[in-house]
Amino acid sequence: MSCVKVRICVLGLLDAGKSTVINNLINNSLKNNEFLIKILVEYGISDVKMIEIDIFGTQNFNKIDIIRDILNESNSGIMLVINSNNNETFSYLEKFFHIVTKDITVPTIALANKQDINGSFIPHDISEIMELSTNIPIIGTIANNGSGIEISFTTLLEMIKNNDIINNDNSLRFI
Numbered sequence: 001m002s003c004v005k006v007r008i009c010v011l012g013l014l015d016a017g018k019s020t021v022i023n024n025l026i027n028n029s030l031k032n033n034e035f036l037i038k039i040l041v042e043y044g045i046s047d048v049k050m051i052e053i054d055i056f057g058t059q060n061f062n063k064i065d066i067i068r069d070i071l072n073e074s075n076s077g078i079m080l081v082i083n084s085n086n087n088e089t090f091s092y093l094e095k096f097f098h099i100v101t102k103d104i105t106v107p108t109i110a111l112a113n114k115q116d117i118n119g120s121f122i123p124h125d126i127s128e129i130m131e132l133s134t135n136i137p138i139i140g141t142i143a144n145n146g147s148g149i150e151i152s153f154t155t156l157l158e159m160i161k162n163n164d165i166i167n168n169d170n171s172l173r174f175i
Contacts, residue, residue, distance in 0.1 A: 005075060008156065009067055010057035011097060012081030013089050017113040018057040020143035021081055025055060025153060028146055064100055071106050077156045078108040080136070081143075084120040087129065094130045107159035110138040111152050116145075 012018045056070075070076065080097055083089055101108070110132060112123040121129070123138040132138065137155060141148035 005054070006157070006160065007054045007056075007070055007076040008079060008153075009071060009076065009100075010055060010079045010081060011067075011100065012057070012113075013083065013093050013096070015086075016081040016083040016089075016093075017111075017141075017143040018081050021079065021111065021113070021141070021149060022055055022057055024143055024146045024149045028150070067100055068104065071100070072104050075160065076106055077160050078106050079152060079156060080108055080110040081113050082110060082126055082130075082138075083114055084112040084123075084126055084140070085114045085117040087121060090126065090130050094132075107156060107163055108136045109152050109156045109159065110136050111141045111143075111148065112138055113141045113143050115140040115147075116142045 010018045010022055071078070078097075078101070080093075082093060110123075110127070112121070112126050114120055115122075123140045126132075127136075127138045137159075139148050139152045139155065141152060143149060
């Protein structure tokens with residue numbers, strides 16, 4: 001039986017919605033193994049019997065070395081969760097993200113969370129304010145009801161696949 005392993009780091013500051021995103025993935029999308037196997041089959045990996053996904057989150061500068069080690073040594077991706085209703089945190093999060101990803105390339109997707117709150121910045125504006133790379137898609141999400149979470153997850157997996165990180169033995173690795 002072959003197993004595909006993926007590690008996803010959910011980065012964001014306090015109150016951005018990291019835990020809600022993780023809980024939504026675990027209790028909805030990732031709970032459905034058929035959904036995961038379907039994704040892998042679409043990627044041409046038909047003999048996979050199991051997918052193992054490690055999801056971890058942090059907002060703590062004290063754990064940067066640990067995060068970087070994980071992102072650098074294994075197949076991985078980043079879900080950057082942004083509180084789109086609090087532009088005062090954008091520059092701090094941008095700094096945190098750049099410190100975490102310094103000298104490493106990791107497939108990343110940004111989630112402009114809390115889009116349901118009046119006055120929230122739209123994804124395009126957040127991308128410009130934070131000067132996110134054009135290689136980082138930003139998707140509007142509402143983690144409380146799951147809106148945009150599954151598409152964000154599948155988009156990140158697609159980015160990992162397109163980064164040509166699937167080995168012949170169907171394991172995933174970081175390049």
